[in-house]
Amino acid sequence: MPIPPLRERPAYAALAEHHTQLQHRHLRDLFAEDAQRGERLSAEAAGLYLDYSKNRVTDQTLRLLFDLAEQSQLQQGRDMMFAGDRINVSENRSVLHVALRMPRDASLTVDGVDVVAQVHEVLDRMADFANKIRTGAWLGHTGRPIRNIVNIGIGGSDLGPVMAYEALRHYTDRDLTFRFVSNVDATDFVEATRDLDAEQTLFIVSSKTFGTLETLTNATSARDWLIARLGDPAAVAKHFVAVSTNAERVAQFGIDTANMFGFWDWVGGRYSVDSAIGLSTMVALGPEQFGELLAGFHAMDEHFRTAPLDRNLPALMGLLTVWNVDFLGAQSIGVMPYEQYLKRFPAYLQQLTMESNGKHVTLDGTTVDYQTGPVYWGEPGTNGQHSFYQLLHQGTRLIPVDLIGFGRSLNPLRDHHDILTSNVFAQAQALAFGKTEQEILAEGTSPDVAPHRVMQGNRPSNVLLAETLTPRILGALVALYEHSVFTQGTIWGIDSFDQWGVELGKVLAVAIIPELGGTEPALNHDSSTNTLIRRYRALKGGGDHDGH
Numbered sequence: 001m002p003i004p005p006l007r008e009r010p011a012y013a014a015l016a017e018h019h020t021q022l023q024h025r026h027l028r029d030l031f032a033e034d035a036q037r038g039e040r041l042s043a044e045a046a047g048l049y050l051d052y053s054k055n056r057v058t059d060q061t062l063r064l065l066f067d068l069a070e071q072s073q074l075q076q077g078r079d080m081m082f083a084g085d086r087i088n089v090s091e092n093r094s095v096l097h098v099a100l101r102m103p104r105d106a107s108l109t110v111d112g113v114d115v116v117a118q119v120h121e122v123l124d125r126m127a128d129f130a131n132k133i134r135t136g137a138w139l140g141h142t143g144r145p146i147r148n149i150v151n152i153g154i155g156g157s158d159l160g161p162v163m164a165y166e167a168l169r170h171y172t173d174r175d176l177t178f179r180f181v182s183n184v185d186a187t188d189f190v191e192a193t194r195d196l197d198a199e200q201t202l203f204i205v206s207s208k209t210f211g212t213l214e215t216l217t218n219a220t221s222a223r224d225w226l227i228a229r230l231g232d233p234a235a236v237a238k239h240f241v242a243v244s245t246n247a248e249r250v251a252q253f254g255i256d257t258a259n260m261f262g263f264w265d266w267v268g269g270r271y272s273v274d275s276a277i278g279l280s281t282m283v284a285l286g287p288e289q290f291g292e293l294l295a296g297f298h299a300m301d302e303h304f305r306t307a308p309l310d311r312n313l314p315a316l317m318g319l320l321t322v323w324n325v326d327f328l329g330a331q332s333i334g335v336m337p338y339e340q341y342l343k344r345f346p347a348y349l350q351q352l353t354m355e356s357n358g359k360h361v362t363l364d365g366t367t368v369d370y371q372t373g374p375v376y377w378g379e380p381g382t383n384g385q386h387s388f389y390q391l392l393h394q395g396t397r398l399i400p401v402d403l404i405g406f407g408r409s410l411n412p413l414r415d416h417h418d419i420l421t422s423n424v425f426a427q428a429q430a431l432a433f434g435k436t437e438q439e440i441l442a443e444g445t446s447p448d449v450a451p452h453r454v455m456q457g458n459r460p461s462n463v464l465l466a467e468t469l470t471p472r473i474l475g476a477l478v479a480l481y482e483h484s485v486f487t488q489g490t491i492w493g494i495d496s497f498d499q500w501g502v503e504l505g506k507v508l509a510v511a512i513i514p515e516l517g518g519t520e521p522a523l524n525h526d527s528s529t530n531t532l533i534r535r536y537r538a539l540k541g542g543g544d545h546d547g548h
């Protein structure tokens, strides 16, 4: 049965009507009315506890959001994804990152191929390679073991590996050095390799397409760097491996496809951290801990696939996002991990969420008449509190936040962890309940200053809690956001799995590259671009103005 446009689904109209009733209610009242609210509005799965009670919702809101999910065929959409249907319509592809973490004894046949068997074949080759590097059995061109791993990739071929490495650093082999080069700005490559000994350095060139200009540029510079230091082009064989879906281009670049780890077009770049793109992560952690990471992903997948909506963490988080964005008017969502190892998690989430749901047409190409993906951003706590939280507490915008805390630190030191975690709870409290003018006056504050100190409260947050940051928990956490994004995209009726919006800039840049070197004044762009190009030529010292 076709799904009507969002605004024509009965639950949408009911939610809009419900919102007019609810908008004057304060979280202070909602908590006062229900002593159990903080316990009731929570859910737990795969080691993660979600407290969503500080959202501006009642039981009725939740019922209507579940109706909306039903009328949006969320469950059917989810089952289609897990079955390998081509739900990425604009690219006519399956969306099967969930197959990347299915256990060895599972099977999933898509177009006559058991994709789980394929996945485990690659995982086994990755494990073999990771073990060789970790034990020193893989020798470089001059016979010395590899000690430095440099991942070259961008977007999903960088953010997943760098986020996972930083997040799980506690579990990594400290004798190995890991670096991540993504930006085409040469500084990234130069600084990452400055202190490395080429004899002991291996480059993992990660690119789904193996056609990304930044990555190929960095990989070419890496090859030059290696050959210049080892004096022999044959050195590439022992110092370069590739992760890609495109064997032909890997071979063209000069990497033996025996040293290539494959994946498939049904893995989107931003969903690829647990594919062969995670090779650097597996080398850092070892195959066993990488298996734990996959197990965490899978546990959350199974939860998403089977749990009823009212206990389903990703569905709840996704639906609450739709509520906050489309009914409360939130434009952005902050994600604040109170765990230093998760410092790159917000950057990782930015690609996952914004490349997925930054869309303005529905699956059939109709322009939407509602808001889709919000801006995601964030910083690890408590740093943000001493900077931008001011605007969260007293600014004019509604910015829901996800606060992520842990029961135990991986680096226990005196009372740091209690201090850290008290802030998770205190921030959620302050955002929700604020401080009234009466309370401030009662403290003896002068009436002219009192308005400046009022904290309106009624600002939504989720708190996520886990015992401690492990590979398994990280897997569950990433999968939670992946499926929340899926839930949002399904309600909005958009293709969460393409990314056409990044293409135009790439094409325009390719046209401009040859113009930057030349002195030919005939530029046929708009007057702004033409002027900027001429100015750039002059600045780089070879330009129009000085005639060099």
Ligand SMILES: O=P(O)(O)OC[C@H]1O[C@H](O)[C@H](O)[C@@H](O)[C@@H]1O
Binding pocket: 154, 155, 156, 157, 206, 207, 208, 209, 210, 211, 212, 215, 269, 270, 355, 499, 502
């Ligand atoms: O892995 P690659 O093919 O090199 O792609 C790297 C990245 O670039 C593209 O432009 C996309 O926007 C990303 O989704 C992708 O992760």
